[in-house]
Amino acid sequence: MTTLKINGRPVAVDTPPETPLLWVLRDELGMTGTKFGCGMALCGACTVHIDGRPTRACVTPIAAVGDQAVSTIDAMADDRVGRVVQQAWVELGVAQCGYCQAGQIMSAVALLKQQPKPSERQIDEAMNGNICRCGTYPRIRAAIQLAASRLQGAK
Missing domain, CATH: 1.10.150.120 ([2Fe-2S]-binding domain)
Structure with missing residues (x-):
């Protein structure tokens, strides 16, 4: 079980640590505002903020997020x-x-x-x-x- 801080609130997810943040947001949490585009961090459709920095969620494993704050388009x-x-x-x-x-x-x-x-x-x-x-x-x-x-x- 991993706890992520998404849009100002803690969210517990039960996914492997290598799971891309994009799939946790969309598939586990139903937050479909963040889009899947290319899956290779080339198009920017999946951009979220991690501690205020624009980050491609499609290639960012949840293990790399740690206790940093994630903000989405939502x-x-x-x-x-x-x-x-x-x-x-x-x-x-x-x-x-x-x-x-x-x-x-x-x-x-x-x-x-x-x-x-x-x-x-x-x-x-x-x-x-x-x-x-x-x-x-x-x-x-x-x-x-x-x-x-x-x-x-x-x-």
Whole structure:
């Protein structure tokens, strides 16, 4: 039995320690907001935060998580930065098919928490590895810039 701290609460799971975090979230806990994309940490669809760092859940065994805090897209509505990012996403119509968007949002939130006023280059670097098959990259960048602006104005 392993206890993980997910979205601010302890969760006990009975899975082997090498089980990827993604499968625990989706299959064991029914948290399907975090998506399976490639299974090789190449597309970013499965991005979660582990102690605030964007991490690919598809290749992260639960043994590597330990007592670190895991945040998923499911908790972003309760997170100030996450809420502002999600609002910008909706307002600018970022999502097309939507499949990659949870991972995109998780990467954007991590960026804005680390760098509240990111340059275009910083946005590109932070979002590198988050693939959008629909090609909504200009809207993603615009939504991050809008969220950053709103977060700066809120201070």
